[in-house]
Amino acid sequence: MQSNDKSNVNLLWTGGWDSTFRLLQLLLQHRVPVTPYYLEDPTRPSTRIELDTMVRIGDHLRATYPHTRGLLQPIRVASVRDVVEDDEIDAALREIRRRMYIGSQYAWLPSFCKHNAIDAMELGVHVDDKVQALVRPYALESDHPDGYRHIRVDPLHAGTAEYRLFRYFSFPLFHIDKVGIDRQADAEGWSAIMDMTWFCHTPVRGRPCGICAPCLYTIEEGLARRVPVSRRVVSFFYRHLALPLKAPLRRVRASLRAGRRGSRPRAPGVP
Structure with a gap:
């Protein structure tokens, strides 16, 4: 049975390959409660498909793995339009973009976390991801009490744009790529669920x-x-x-x- 002393994990879930794999790790391996967050971008044509995909995967998990009914919390949906602009975060993104282009989601994701007091939102940043290469020199790894590795940007780099932008996140897939996720999911018997994902x-x-x-x-x-x-x-x-x-x-x-x-x-x- 799930013990009551397990800490809740905040996970940015899109119904995609990486974040769904992490959801399965948390629910089926570590058996920790998860609060999924989804930031709705009204300009993205796939929004409805992504939301429907998450509902379908959640229903499948609750039916197939009954213990997840008490672990998987309702999806918290927020609109990108409602995210408060933040000068510090915008400046950090501009500085980083002078060296490497990363997407506009890295303006509103950290701002959402900052202004909603969310610490260590898990992101599915993985090997071959530009952000993984960007963060790697600043990463600090530690053992999480719930039994997995915890990777954050080291506060020793607080003066950098990387810290200002990524301090609100943890990176649980930091040492694995998409093919590695495929292999691990297959070994765990999760392939059918992974095939339900959308990208x-x-x-x-x-x-x-x-x-x-x-x-x-x-x-x-x-x-x-x-x-x-x-x-x-x-x-x-x-x-x-x-x-x-x-x-x-x-x-x-x-x-x-x-x-x-x-x-x-x-x-x-x-x-």
Whole structure:
């Protein structure tokens, strides 16, 4: 039976591959209570599919593993639109983006945690993830009382942009990649649940598109089988023809924006 002294885990769950694997570890291996959080982005076409996927997986877990009924808490859904902007976090993201581009979710995720007093929200950052490479020099590992490794950004690096941006998170999948997750899930008998997960941000007729960022990562990180063959063909041409142009275009746009800011007229008397 689940003991009452196990600590609750806050998990960012999207119904995707990485976060669902972590959910299964917590519920089925460590048997700890989990509060899942989902930040709804109204601009993302996959939002409804992701929410439906989480409900379906949750129902399956409660039916198949009755002990999870008391562990898996209701999903706490918040809107990205309601997240409070934070100057410190925005500045840290800008500083990091001058060295490495990471997604806009790293503006609102830490701000959400900060302004809701959430400490150590678990993120499914894994090997081959840009954020894993970014955080790795600053990572501090320790043994968690509930029996697993706990990885945070070391407070000794409090003066860095990495600490200011990622101090609110823990990284339980820090030493495993998507293929390793696949192997472990299969060994644990979780493959059927993992196949229920969703990852595409811009589905085409209810199926993965093959060209959004999660689809590209899924293909490049060894799980191309999860993308339909027809969309893999589209993805091949996109990755080899269109994608190489995106980074140069992004740099040009950033340069133009900086130029416009520098050419704005100053108020009278301002040097």
